[in-house]
Amino acid sequence: MTSAILPSTAVLLPGTGSDEVFVRAVFAGPLATLGLGLLTPAPPPGSALAGGYLTILDDLAAEHGTLLVGGISFGAHLAAEWAVRNPGRCAGLMAALPAWNGHPGQAPASLAARLSSDLVTRSGTEAALAASTAGVPPWLATELTRAWRRQGDGLAASLRAAAERPAPELSHLHALKVPAGIGACTDDPIHPPEVARQWAKALPHAALGETTLTDLGRDRESLGRATVLAWLRAHTTHRP
Known part of the structure; x- marks a missing residue:
């Protein structure tokens, strides 16, 4: 000890x-x-x-x-x-x-962040949230909704930055x-x-x-x- x-x-x-x-x-x-x-x-x-x-x-x-x-x-x-x-x-x-x-390669979390970034860019935050929270547990939907809305216009770039950065x-x-x-x-x-x-x-x-x-x-x-x-x-x- x-x-x-x-x-x-x-x-x-x-x-x-x-x-x-x-x-x-x-x-x-x-x-x-x-x-x-x-x-x-x-x-x-x-x-x-x-x-x-x-x-x-x-x-x-x-x-x-x-x-x-x-x-x-x-x-x-x-x-x-x-x-x-x-x-x-x-x-x-x-x-x-x-x-x-x-x-990151094809790591699931990186793929998910890239897809989310593309969805936000293409459809906007609210539409992306609707698609991303469909079928997930309510607690996770609540967390994502609050956090994504707080990110504002920088959300897509933030998701992309995380998805592409090596650990x-x-x-x-x-x-x-x-x-x-x-x-x-x-x-x-x-x-x-x-x-x-x-x-x-x-x-x-x-x-x-x-x-x-x-x-x-x-x-x-x-x-x-x-x-x-x-x-x-x-x-x-x-x-x-």
Whole structure:
């Protein structure tokens, strides 16, 4: 067991087409049980999504020294990308639902974001929402409706930017020596649990936590608990 002190605050980023409201619903409660605060920056607009978030993390690190970073889906990718580039400024990683590693290729989440971007461009946000939420669970329809409408005119470009950006390669994750908690939903075809398992295997000080989309629909914090508890296991066994 390490005697390292827990960080005081985590900075967590949302996934593609999502927003900080969802991240807070997932993570605020589980982090609070450990006495950790939470910062959830709103998505930068349009094609500035990735670069804007990386700049926000740079600015926060300049202010706080080191950061516990993470996110959901594309937000997890960006947090891991920043951590790989800034190992001396990263105190840990919480990555829920990573969707691919390296180039996105035909990854389901990338394909879905590209199709959604094309649909928004062609038909507008409201028509795209109607098509994208048809047949999905009500909780997911509610989340998408709020987040997509909040993105405004930048939605299509934001979706496209996320769909096309590479995630860290597994070899790059292997070089990241901080404690990492990886969260997966075992029944999620868009964020295959095998990707999360690959991330957990590649990171040298990582643990994996699992839940299901069914549980997430009933309790947003189920994914946060799985990820935070995985990070805590990694943290308590980590020897710098």
